[in-house]
Amino acid sequence: MKTVISSWLLFRLLFQPTAVFEELSETRPEPHSVFLKFVVWLAIIPPVFAYIGASNFGWRLGAAEPLFMPSGDLILVSIIYFFALLFAFVSTAVVAQWMATTYGARHSLGIHFALVTIIAAPLVVGSAIHLFPHVFLNIVVLIPALMWSMYLLYRGLPIVLKISPERGMLMASALIGYLLVAAVSFLGLTVALWGQGIGPSIGI
């Protein structure tokens, strides 16, 4: 069984998702190699795009004036964004591994890292829209990316983890539950940080 996955696999995902999942189901990647080779680099892309976009154009929230942040704050927010994404990658993989026992799925942490990386890939590609920091535009572009990610989750999970499609459906839905909670926690944490003076200047 192969223990490494190639970068080529991620590109093929766009055209032949099922073949990629089947290939992945026959590999047994090491968690640290997936982490260092893919996760760190994928997690760095959205904050870099966001930094470039926000420092050049300022965030547009619909009202007339774009919101600019001091560069120190912007760097801090981008770094927090990077670590939040790393946490999201790792925690989702660990939660998926924890759920695997219940659904009788493959248990190796490496394969869960690889699966989460693949599922997140469309969102990372979609994050290029951060270069144009307009909130509504970002939402409109990231929604199809999210739908593509969800399709990959429901389609790929049972193949990669070698369980029946029905069990895959249950496990994918349980993971959606975790991801929804993680997403809303991220939002809550963000606005709580604004209240603490990190981020845009608001009158609290």
Added chain:
Amino acid sequence: MVSGTVEGERYFDRVVTALVMFSVIWAVLGMTVGVYIAAELIWPTLDFGLPWLSFGRLRPLHTNAVIFGFGVSALMGTAFYSVQRTSHVPLYAPRLAWFCCYAWQFTLLLGGLSLLAGWNTSKEYAELEWPFDIAITVIWVCFAIVFFGTIARRRIKPIYVSNWFYGGMIIVIAMIHIVNSLAIPVTISKSYSLFAGAQDAIVQWWYGHNAVGFLLTGGFLGMMYYFLPKQADRPIWSYRLSIVAFWAFTYSYIWAGPHHLHYSSIPDWVQSLAVAMSLILLAPSWATMINGIMTVSGASQKLRTDPALKFIVLSLAFYGLATFEGPMLAIKSVNVISHYTDWTIGHVHSGALGWNALITFGTFYFLVPRLVGTVLYSVRLANIHFWMALAGTMLYILAMWGAGVSQGLLWLSLDEIGELSFSFKDIMASMPPYYALRFVAGLVFLLGAVLMTYNLYMTIRGRRTIHVRPPAVTSHQV
């Protein structure tokens, strides 16, 4: 308690079929009004200058139709269905059950028209004026008599957990409805609350939050605890956990209402207490979610043939989201940004669409074919409905998250000299793109519900509710 069955005895299920049909009609009506007012927020002239088509009158019609029409009809129907089967005895006072069914629909129909006419107490989710409040109280007491009368005549000693949740709903809703509706009538269409100022606000949100708690959460958990194990064809994962969660839920929910009134003129300690109890509430809420997920986790083979189970599985994920998001929004440092924004609307709909509507759809797809003794007209249509419901809910939540967080940030933004950067009007003028997204989300969800209506109609068409006899009770069950 008597063991055995009486010759010729059978469950009273026709009233259940009627309530399910009324519920579906209210769902389509209420959601259509919802989509219409979503459109009004983008194109305000859609009210054509007519007072009864204005947002202010249609909005309470939307909430009353979906909560009390769709939601309560479904809860009443499923409570009547499950209490008979968990007690192994037909309904107590079936004529009273029929009275509950028709009187409820009639009251809501007139109530809806009164809202269009502009009668309104101005209390959220309790907008109906005093004549309707009295009617609701009478019907609700009759509902309690039928439900608890059936339990009192049960042939099985333990009271199954779904009945604890339905029973808790009936008692608490009676209590909060009566107290919050206490008012001095002035004319047939106008009354003034017995409470004033901060007390009025506290009583109103004690009512409002516990209506969400004991009706939209507790009542639907009753539905979940009966229909999920039935569909999965296996017992609940941990019965003990379900009972512990029930009492913890009942105890902690009742305190949480004042979190709707943060930074207002109510005492600070009342706000802090509400935050603490809201956070504690997460434990019993998630205990129930885990119980549901673990129950269904071993029944994956059922998914192959039963589209209904999918809805319930997904509803648990959204239940997990809504019951986490609620306590989080109750924390004051989050609430200071989120309050009065569309984030709240998004939160309500992650619960209302993702949890309440999905679990009810799943239950109806399971229940209706069994009520009339056939199979579902089209599994394919049900599967299409599933993906439409998921897409509609996700899109709705994302649109409102985007709109809400933007609003929260913008109306607190300060400029260099410390003044507010934007006017309320400017901020709201920038919202139509989000509202357009929400309109599309609502439309997709509504069209899914219309598909279900057609599917259930074709299933039920030309058929009558079948007769089911209570099973004989063995001696060890008594």
